Amino acid sequence: QYGWRTHYVSDEPGANSRLDELQAAILRVKLRHLDAANARRTEIAARYDAALAGSAVRPPVRREGATHVFHQYVIRVRDRAAVQAAFRARGIGTGIHYPVPVHAQPAYAGRVALGPGRCRRSETAAREVLSLPIHPELTEVQIEQVEAALRSVLHGQPAGDDGMRHG
Template structure:
């Protein structure tokens, strides 16, 4: 069976370099917020094209830290989508803010820009003021960001980019994560840039915001053991930072390989019952996931499994329909109808750079077989 995800393959592809980096970090005798972490932050900011990057414990914390750094918490609403990993919504509540969940564009599965503009212009009654919007760049490509940025600017709302699935994706030639007030990246092992454990990083061009978040991630310390503001404990450890420095060197090549695999899948699907994923114009997709859609999802997944091809579902139940949130989180005027429909139909093919050519061809053969 070809697995839908295989983070262990990423380790084996760079095993010698990763093992050496881990040994270097262990030998240093410094394991939290040391030279490896500082170097990773500098190298990631340079690769991304921002002035600052700050490592933290995970991608959820990265979002929550941005909100805390912006002073957005209790008494504020944050708009985002329900078709996302639950971490996006969890981060809003971690910061003490109120989530407002909007619908998606059915072609790209990203936030409906028109609905965002509508709720900013005419906020739903009974909610605190909307102070921020979290735009989730899902599956590896950009949201319809231009009108979102304009609407947020018009209403004095911070736009935060959730780039957990979009390391290296671009819009108008600029990397995602450089367009909003700040951006958050998960470094979970299956991500395009993944640690061998947990990790996160956030980025911004706002030096004051970066300094504030840098203090918040470690108890609000600017001076050791002295909290100048309320903070948390969310630090990227030195071993993971050392590993990420190695893996960052292969990220661009890995993204190129993902695009090549996606092109092969596109060709295999031609003339068949399933359409390739939509691509946004003037944007470069990095295919964190290659997502197909059908009301007959279970049948297609079973047929692919019979051919030795693993699949996944991202995501099977919208956040607003999960028992922890159902009936208590606010929805936008569209009621997340497109979100609910997508959750019943989407499924993901294997997608990671280490897929061998022979495995890609096996998957393509199985896809061609779906036309029969």
């Protein structure tokens, strides 16, 4: 899948082309619910943003003139393993999407003339990103559990270094 032998590590260039006719038919029905699903994720993201207020950890960046629908809600923290363990202890799953930067993928060895330390922002992001649960089917109780964890775990936690200006 995607040129992977190991999850998130590409040994060869690949593609995400798994939309067959059956999946297309299902998605055609699901498309009717897309706006509501996007609105629900945006609502959940606003609640997570509020729970992060007052902490050093910033919510995901929004771009002016663009609408974010929060396919993922990704924060950056320096001590990701500790934060992930604290969330796990509270029964909250988290994810680490894209833990290997493109320039470090075996599939691109020899194609990208960059070695370790040459893409510091990408490498730092790969060490710091943490995805929180965000999907339209989250229950009120689950959202409240994530909010409580954000408040108790992340207040006092140093923010990751996203290299972006916020404000």
